[in-house]
Amino acid sequence: MKPTVDQDLCIGDGICEDLSPEVFELRDDGLAYVINEEPDESLWPTIKEAVSECPTDAIVLESYGSDADVAA
Numbered sequence: 385m386k387p388t389v390d391q392d393l394c395i396g397d398g399i400c401e402d403l404s405p406e407v408f409e410l411r412d413d414g415l416a417y418v419i420n421e422e423p424d425e426s427l428w429p430t431i432k433e434a435v436s437e438c439p440t441d442a443i444v445l446e447s448y449g450s451d452a453d454v455a456a
């Protein structure tokens with residue numbers, strides 16, 4: 385899956401970076417950015433946690449490959 389952050393929605397609380405620092409990074413502008421657009425499957429649990437914990441639903445997951453990958 386490919387995570388993206390909608391910077392228009394991000395409020396910069398850094399929760400995603402705390403939960404998944406391999407994938408999300410808070411930058412000098414105070415907003416979160418994706419630093420790993422093709423994260424290893426081992427990182428998916430922390431990414432999904434970040435999605436569910438993000439207070440503004442700014443993180444979106446796009447699937448690539450088979451749908452089975454996303455359901456896993």
Ligand code: SF4
Nearest residue numbers: 394395397398400438
């Ligand atoms: S958890 Fe959501 S609102 Fe908070 S920094 Fe990450 S993307 Fe932005």
